[in-house]
Amino acid sequence: MANILIVEDNEPLSRSYLEFIKPLGYGVTACASGEAAWQSMQEAPPSVVLLDLHLPDMIGLDLIARAREEGLPCSFVVVTSDGSVDQAVEAIRAGAEDFIVKPATPDRLRITLANAVKRHSLEAEVRSFRDESARESLGRMRGGSLAMQTVYRIVTAAARSKATVFITGQSGTGKELCAEAIHSLSPRAEKPFIALNCAAIPAELIESEIFGHVKGAFTGAAAERIGAAGRADGGTLFLDEICEMNIDLQSKLLRFIQTETYQKVGASKQERADIRFVCATNRDPLEEVRQGRFREDLYYRLHVIPVEMPALAERDGDIILLAETFLKRFSKEEGKDFEGLSPEAEELLIAYPWPGNVRELENAMQQVAVLHEGPAVTPDMLPPPLRSVQAASGAPAPAASSAAAASPDLSAADIKPLWQVEREAIEAAIAQCGGSIPRAARLLDVSPSTIYRKKESWEEG
Template identity: 50%
Template sequence: MVDKSRVLLVEDTVPLARTYEAYLEGEPYDVTHVETGKEALAILAETPPDVVLLDLMLPDMDGLSILEHISTEQIPSAVVVITANASLNTAIDAMRLGALDFMVKPFNAARLKVTLKNVLERQQLSQIVATYRNDIDRREYQGFIGSSLAMQRVYRIIDSAAGSKATVFITGESGTGKEVCAEAIHRQSPRASKPIVALNCGAIPKDLMESEIFGHVKGAFTGAVTDRDGAATRAAGGTLFLDEICEMDLNLQTKLLRFIQTGTFQKVGGSKLEDVDIRFVCATNKDPMVEVAEGRFREDLFYRLHVIPIHMPALKEREDDVLAIAEKLLADYAAEEGKPFKGFDAKVRAVFKAYSWPGNVRQLQNVVRNIVVLNDGELVDSTMLPAPLDQLLDNVNPLPETSPARPASFPTSFGPVTEHASRGNGLMPARKEDLRPLDEMERTIIEHAIDLCDGNVPQAASHLGISASTIYRKRQNWEEMMDA
């Protein structure tokens, strides 16, 4: 059975309404007819239809008022205005308020059917685009900026994991946004109205860490002059984020394991067993399996925490995200410092893409802040770049300000097919018998470009018209394939 699209016909002239309903007999539409604006508003509030056929001249209100209500309340119904008044101003007002089409009475069955078909197809396309932007190609997400495939994977895991109570274990280099990830999980979860409490296990002395987590009672140790709640109590009903979890003392790891298993704990120096509902999220910039293997992290605790793993990609693995992040940081810092900066010139953009960013997003933040504080102007140019980025200026070609999208791993040009090119280095086979799979030829070209640039990956990437991060990622994939 084919699902029918729901159509709300708002028309006070009953004979016309019956005519329109007859036009649509046998079509995949479920038509509901009302004669007044009040009735239309009631249906829109309870069960919004797919399409509203809206007469502008109603007995109790102006049809444009209903159209404005649909727009203001963001009701997901497409609107087609029908009226005997063919005034251009009326059409403009209707379109400005969100109507998708405009029909002047009288109209025939063919006109109505074609209009409904076009409007529904347009609405479906808009929904597909909205789904793509919201769920597949998100450029911003809960504090993150970036649309790379690596980050889209992170967004999807957060969406899936947020509603659960399962523990999340976040890994990644320093500066990749592990805390932002933890906060995103909390904000997307049913616990969002409760607190998220963060503790850095590597920044707090191990003698104080137990008290920081569980709290203490008066007299528990020197300096404990009053009772004090720990993070476990403060995070009740919410999320406890334990950053740099692999830095935690082994003795405390045992107590943490018991806390996670039972949901109960005792304050330092106390005897009362306290019960609390907490969602655990932890993070580390180390390889937890190495820490387990070398005896610095309890294996049973690792498996208790490592329920939903999320790996935060390094900035060099995030394709063009570095430019999007840099532009957002520039706008924010320029506003803070009262500077007129509006963007980066082509050379600076090329350097940003070519640089490997060992300090990840945190390093990018520092670089952009340095530029804004120490310089002035509307456009950041190459003279403003701090070390070590200024050392790349001679090795990159300026990026075009606007260019059509092309696959990130495909060179802009292979150059002329010469005898040297075809036989001297094997890049361009001279005979069809020598042709190889495209991925093999791509690898040969990239590796040869790196050799020509004396091992300088950013310079090779610039000549090939791709980002250095693309080359780093591909080389990592090649190594993994060889190890497999």
């Protein structure tokens, strides 16, 4: 809700402003001096300040100037008995949104304030969008690409609720880092974050890992064990590779999610736990449902807020940022003096398709830091798979132009239409870049939208 601060030393006038504004439904407070207003603005910046220019302890324009210097996100509407043009211009130059001459009619005052509140709200949205679009990290996730900005927005919004989050994405894209960010931004941040990889635990032990067991529940159960559910009480339970879970255990997990109660293996009593669930998989969960390997009711219980982690090849601009981040970290750990990447090394990193995603890039930079010396990473320091794509750092030559270079005596039948040559060149570039249209566009020196548009026209044709 918008908040209005009235700064007026005339008490009857201040009360009348309060009555005029009340129908708008805004929160309203009033101050009789500039200093009192300044204290109030610092404690809780209002949306709009309705400001008298002639205050007992200062000129109203000085209050506007002070707020602008401190960066307080307040809008100002000036009310004064001095209706001169010079006074109005001075107030607007100081940063006022609008100017009202006393006596202000109720309708004039309400319309002016409503407009100021709308402008303030729009400016706040623009500031928020700029902050998000400029963000290069969230928690331990790094990247300023458009694909990661989408992830950041969903994570930031989802973190505040208790809704279950379902993270999908290829191996190595950072699904656990995403889950950690959701927990760290949530009201449960001070409570435990428990991560469990369902693919790394033998099928016969995973129920015990999740729910715990009592002493003697099975061979080897020499003592009672608290499972992940008990340890995560009040916090977040992250179930990685959820699609690997046994179908019978899925029904018990569903009951746990629905009732917030569970039973240790071998126990007769129910226990309760307040848990926020986050899960992840590198498979297509709907396909797993269709194949009968994942319960449909569990899928819809978990799939409340979906987050798709993009492949590294889809994160334009992030490859070099991440490589430099990893290089800096491993260089410090290994006591090396690496300062950055050579331009030639950067070209290879950008051209490589990164099937192992961020984890593969991290491993590559660790290998460089362990085996080589700085100050710059050169192509020969990179692991063999990266060095093998050196030829892809330039745009691939179209088939027709290669043929022309090899045989200058072409017949008319050998000459292909220009659109076909262009299509072959684009398709060759996309194939060379592992299917990444943004990377192919960069190598061909065209906009990705151009390639998308041409592909659409080919499909329609």
